[in-house]
Amino acid sequence: MGKVIVNDQMMERSQHRIDMEDRGYQFGDGVYEVIRVYNGDLFGVEEHIDRFFESAGKIKLKILFTKESLKENLNALIKENELQLGIVYMQLTRGVSPRAHVFPDEHTTPVLTAYTKEMPIPKLQMANGVSAIVTPDIRWLRCDIKSLNLLPNILAKEEAKEQGCYEAIFHRDGIVTEGASSNIFIVAKGNMITHPESHFILNGITRQMIFKLCKENKLSLVEKPFNVDDLMNADEVFLSSTVSEVMPIVKIDNKTIGNGQPGPHTKQLQALFQKYIQKQARITY
Numbered sequence: 634m635g636k637v638i639v640n641d642q643m644m645e646r647s648q649h650r651i652d653m654e655d656r657g658y659q660f661g662d663g664v665y666e667v668i669r670v671y672n673g674d675l676f677g678v679e680e681h682i683d684r685f686f687e688s689a690g691k692i693k694l695k696i697l698f699t700k701e702s703l704k705e706n707l708n709a710l711i712k713e714n715e716l717q718l719g720i721v722y723m724q725l726t727r728g729v730s731p732r733a734h735v736f737p738d739e740h741t742t743p744v745l746t747a748y749t750k751e752m753p754i755p756k757l758q759m760a761n762g763v764s765a766i767v768t769p770d771i772r773w774l775r776c777d778i779k780s781l782n783l784l785p786n787i788l789a790k791e792e793a794k795e796q797g798c799y800e801a802i803f804h805r806d807g808i809v810t811e812g813a814s815s816n817i818f819i820v821a822k823g824n825m826i827t828h829p830e831s832h833f834i835l836n837g838i839t840r841q842m843i844f845k846l847c848k849e850n851k852l853s854l855v856e857k858p859f860n861v862d863d864l865m866n867a868d869e870v871f872l873s874s875t876v877s878e879v880m881p882i883v884k885i886d887n888k889t890i891g892n893g894q895p896g897p898h899t900k901q902l903q904a905l906f907q908k909y910i911q912k913q914a915r916i917t918y
């Protein structure tokens with residue numbers, strides 16, 4: 634849609650050309666973020682920009698701009714493209730340099746790109762719940778980094794799609810880690826449980842917001858490893874992500890979860906999350 638950001642410039646999307654030797658293109662050598670836009674406002678922008686800088690730091694990628702200037706540029710982009718409901722995608726690569734695995738010399742400047750996209754809230758799926766598959770987590774051991782390397786996630790997501798499912802849930806040696814593009818929560822005996830923050834998962838911004846909401850509302854949410862059996866026999870399962878918010882999962886590998894309907898804990902959290910969005914973005918759902 635319309636304009637894009639390339640480093641500190643705003644330009645028509647058709648004006649931007651990717652160099653064949655951009656390290657993001659050749660190696661996936663870079664990091665990214667997806668931020669929701671509600672009512673023309675970036676949602677959780679500070680948290681997303683903080684994570685973007687953290688991810689870059691973890692791969693020793695130098696950032697030549699400030700968090701404040703990035704935020705200003707993203708806001709200008711949204712305004713220019715007149716985006717009301719959707720997302721901003723941004724990524725930073727290690728720049729353009731003759732192909733070699735080692736880092737390029739220090740004069741190589743990282744390449745920042747960002748664009749906007751209209752994206753509705755998946756209301757129907759949020760009301761009815763979605764299905765998922767379980768698949769081995771074949772990713773590397775730094776899943777805490779929001780890296781451009783997403784091949785295992787892509788393969789898992791495609792497998793889910795082929796089976797008519799919305800998400801693929803990863804397990805590592807039987808322990809459920811997260812979804813291909815989401816964090817996973819179960820409800821068992823009234824307690825909400827999710828995988829502890831570690832290098833096995835991306836600490837989702839939505840996940841962090843859920844923790845905050847649970848604390849404020851005195852709901853029990855614990856970080857604890859759980860296995861595939863716990864998942865399949867949970868009373869409720871849901872996922873969280875920027876794009877899908879709080880999404881009930883009502884069927885996994887063709888087995889019905891609970892009574893096949895979004896459960897009370899999930900619905901309560903959906904309501905709290907929607908209220909939080911409304912408060913932040915001044916919208917009515």
Ligand SMILES: Cc1ncc(COP(=O)(O)O)c(C=O)c1O
Pocket residue numbers: 667811812813814815816834835836837838839840873874875876
């Ligand atoms: C692997 C993975 N885990 C978790 C998430 C959820 O993160 P967030 O809530 O910040 O969107 C994502 C989002 O894309 C993801 O790709």
